[in-house]
Amino acid sequence: MTNLLSNSDARRVFLAKQGLSAPPNRALTKEGLLQLIGELGFVQVDSIQTVERAHHQILFSRNQTYRREHLTALLEKDGALFEHWTHDASILPSAFFVYWKHKFRHQEKVIVERWRKWRGEGFEAAFEETYERVERDGAILARDIKADGHVSGGWWNWHPNKTALEYFWHTGKFAIAGRSNFQKIYDLTDRVIPAEFREPEVSREEFIDWACRSALSRLGFATHGEISAFWSLVSPDEAKTWVAAHRDELIEVLIEPALGAKPRPSWAFADFLSTLDSYPGAPPRIRVLSPFDPMIRDRNRTERLFGFFYRIEVFVPEPKREYGYYVFPLLEGDRLIGRIDMKADRKKSTLDVKRLWLEPGVKPSAGRLERLEAELDRVARFAGVEKVVLMEGWRGNELSSPVTAPSQGRP
Numbered sequence: 001m002t003n004l005l006s007n008s009d010a011r012r013v014f015l016a017k018q019g020l021s022a023p024p025n026r027a028l029t030k031e032g033l034l035q036l037i038g039e040l041g042f043v044q045v046d047s048i049q050t051v052e053r054a055h056h057q058i059l060f061s062r063n064q065t066y067r068r069e070h071l072t073a074l075l076e077k078d079g080a081l082f083e084h085w086t087h088d089a090s091i092l093p094s095a096f097f098v099y100w101k102h103k104f105r106h107q108e109k110v111i112v113e114r115w116r117k118w119r120g121e122g123f124e125a126a127f128e129e130t131y132e133r134v135e136r137d138g139a140i141l142a143r144d145i146k147a148d149g150h151v152s153g154g155w156w157n158w159h160p161n162k163t164a165l166e167y168f169w170h171t172g173k174f175a176i177a178g179r180s181n182f183q184k185i186y187d188l189t190d191r192v193i194p195a196e197f198r199e200p201e202v203s204r205e206e207f208i209d210w211a212c213r214s215a216l217s218r219l220g221f222a223t224h225g226e227i228s229a230f231w232s233l234v235s236p237d238e239a240k241t242w243v244a245a246h247r248d249e250l251i252e253v254l255i256e257p258a259l260g261a262k263p264r265p266s267w268a269f270a271d272f273l274s275t276l277d278s279y280p281g282a283p284p285r286i287r288v289l290s291p292f293d294p295m296i297r298d299r300n301r302t303e304r305l306f307g308f309f310y311r312i313e314v315f316v317p318e319p320k321r322e323y324g325y326y327v328f329p330l331l332e333g334d335r336l337i338g339r340i341d342m343k344a345d346r347k348k349s350t351l352d353v354k355r356l357w358l359e360p361g362v363k364p365s366a367g368r369l370e371r372l373e374a375e376l377d378r379v380a381r382f383a384g385v386e387k388v389v390l391m392e393g394w395r396g397n398e399l400s401s402p403v404t405a406p407s408q409g410r411p
Contacts, residue, residue, distance in 0.1 A: 003251065003252070003253045003254065003273055004253070004254045004256060004263060005221065005253050005254065005255050005256060006256050007255075007256040007257065007258050007305070008334070009276060010220075010221070010255050010256065010305055011305055011306065011334045011335075012279050012280075012281055012282070012334060013220040013221070013276070013279050014219070014220055014295070014305060015282045015295070015334055016220075016279040016280060016282075017218055017219065017220045018040065018294060018295045019036055019039060019040055019062040020061070020062060020282055020287070020295060020331065021279065021280045021281065021282045021283070022062070022063075022280075023283065024061075024062065024063055024064050024283060024285065024287070025063070025064050025065060026063065026065070027065055028063040028065045028066055028067075028070075029070075030067075030070040030073060030074065033059070033066065033067075033070045033071065033074065034074055034080050034081070034093065036059070036062065036063070037059075037081065037091065037092075037093060038093045038095070039218070040218070040294055041086075041092075041214065041215075041218050041230070041231070041294070042086050042090035042091065042092050042231075042294065043055045043058050043059060043090060043091045043294070044058070044086075044088055044089065044090050044091075044292040044294065044297070045083065045088075045089045045090060045091060046088075046089075046292050047182055048314070048326060049344075050325075050326040050342075050343050050344070051328070051342060051343065051344045051351070051379060051383050052344070052379075052382060052383050053182070054290045054291070054292040054293075055071070055091055056068055056071075056382075057288075057289075057290040057293075057382075058289075058290050058292065058293050058294065059071070060379075060382050061287050061288065061289055061290065061293065061331075064378055064382070071091075072178075075091065075178065076177065076178040079094055079192065079193060079194040079197070080093065080094055081093060081094055082094050082097055082175060082176070082192070082193055083175075083176040083184075084100055084103075084169075084176075085103075085170070085232070086230075086231050086232050086233075087229065087232045087297065088292075094193060094194065094197040095197060097193055097197040097198060098197065098200045098201070098202055099202065099207050099210055099211065099233065100172065101172060101201070102202075102204065102207045102233070103172075103233055104170075104171050104172030107170050107171050107172075108171045111167065111170060111171065112124070115163070115167070124163075124164070124167070125160055126160035126161045126163065126164045127164045127167065127168075129161075129164075130145065130160075130161045130164035130165060130168070131164070131168060131173070133145060134165075134168075134174065134186060134187060134188060135188060138187060138191075139177045139178075139185050139186065139187035139191075140165075140185065140186055140187070141180060141183055141184070141185055141186075142159075142161065142162040142165055142183065142184070142186070143183065145161040165184075165186045168186070169184075169186060172189060173188070173189060174186045174187065174188060174189060175187060175188075175189040175191075175192035175193055176192070177191070177192050207233075208234055208238055208242060209242065211231050211233040211234045212227050212234065212238075212239050212242040212243070214231075215227045215228075215230035215231055215239075216267065216268070216269065217269070218230065220268065220272070221253055221255060221266040221267065221268040221272065222266055222267060222268075223264070223265070223266050223267070224236055224239040224240040224242075224243050224267070225239070226266075226298065226301065227239040227242070227243070227267075229298065243267055249269060249270055250267045250268065250269060250270060251267070251268055251269075251270050251272060251273070252265055252266070252267060253265075253266050253267070253268050253272065253273075254266075255304070255305075257304045257305070257307075258303075258304065258305060258306055258307035258308075259303075259304075259307045261304070264304060281333070281334065282331075282333050282334045283333070284332070284333045284371075285332070285333075285371055285374070285375065286330055286331065286332045286337070286368070286371045286372050286374075286375045287330070287331045287332075287375060288328045288329075288330060288331075288340065288375055288376075288379055289328060289329045289330070289331055290328070291310075291312045291326060291327070291328065291329070293329070295331075296308075296310055296329060296336075299311065302336070306335065306336045307336075307359075308329070308336035308359065310329055310336075310339070312326070313325060313326075313327070314326060323339060323341065323355075323357060324341040324354070324355065325341075326341075326343075327339045327340065327341045327357075328340050328341075328342065330372070332368070332371070335362075336359070337358060337359055337362045337368075338356060338357050338358040338359050338362060339356075339357050340353065340355070340356050340357070340372075341353075341354040341355040341356075342354060342376075344380075344383040344384075344385050345385070346384070346385065348385075349384075349385045349386040349387070350380075350385055350386070350387055350388070350389045351376060351379060351380040351383060351385050351387070351388045351389065352389050352391055353376065353388060353389065353390045353391060353394050354391050354394060355391075355393070355394055355396055356372075356394055356395050356396060357396065364395065373388070376388045
């Protein structure tokens with residue numbers, strides 16, 4: 001028997017799984033932050049700081065009492081979190097490190113061949129000296145061992161020691177001990193990851209089972225392709241094989257899309273339908289999401305569930321951009337209602353709102369605009385600026401002088 005899940009129920013489940021249904025102003029302790037990241041699975045890291053760095057904004061979107069120093073302590077002092085790759089660079093619970101050891105072994109098999117094509121013959125020339133330097137002297141930044149005479153050309157022109165540092169990090173021999181001005185600080189994994197997380201081993205079968213099972217539990221419902229893509233640890237074929245082997249634990253559900261297309265067959269755990277009522281609805285307030293928010297990471301899933309097409313246009317030439325360089329999605333309750341272009345100007349201590357786009361059928365009612373301004377106040381305070389400035393023509397359909405809106409601490 002195939003079960004149909006309504007679009008509204010699908011959104012409600014997914015938002016709850018994404019930590020976006022809990023009260024956003026509940027007190028969040030350091031231990032609660034670790035639990036939140038564990039429930040999400042990962043928090044993506046990105047260097048762009050148009051308003052705030054992605055990992056901070058992702059966590060703030062879920063809880064406005066989030067404190068950056070708690071994240072730093074969990075990463076750099078407690079060893080409870082570590083930084084590595086899922087689909088991109090991310091912060092993960094150190095309890096997952098045992099599974100990433102399988103990723104390291106796989107990387108070690110393929111990365112030399114791949115990087116030799118990218119970097120050329122002899123790219124590993126500095127590997128031995130770099131490892132010995134870190135082993136002897138401790139944690140280090142890439143800039144501290146830059147080869148003499150090397151001319152930097154961005155990420156595609158790493159100096160030999162940087163290449164070595166990244167190789168040892170990707171293959172698990174080095175770990176990120178912290179960051180300085182967002183630059184990685186590398187050290188031996190043995191000095192960064194606590195032994196309780198670093199030493200255990202799991203079999204390949206246990207690894208695949210965890211990767212698929214934990215992905216499905218965080219997605220609520222998924223195809224085998226979505227299960228594979230969640231961590232980027234197993235292939236779609238491995239996820240498909242896992243589903244086939246665990247059919248006695250799973251049910252098939254048809255997910256009603258937002259845009260009138262055919263329902264999409266997906267898999268869920270057997271108790272999924274009986275627990276639907278336990279998922280709370282999302283708070284009605286408006287929230288600004290990071291472009292790297294895990295809720296919208298799978299752009300196709302976002303479009304199916306929410307009817308919301310979103311792409312980052314950072315790498316799109318400016319004349320071809322539909323919206324802007326770095327535009328933030330807006331979540332209201334369980335709907336993605338639009339996007340906003342804004343930037344923190346720390347010299348002027350302002351959050352400059354350049355343009356708002358609401359989705360078709362979403363009206364700029366007085367109540368909605370008031371909720372948006374309350375969220376902008378919250379974001380401004382979090383970004384450390386004193387006021388919100390609504391720029392001329394920010395609503396797109398009117399001409400007006402810039403409006404200065406002081407941050408007033410609305411709840």
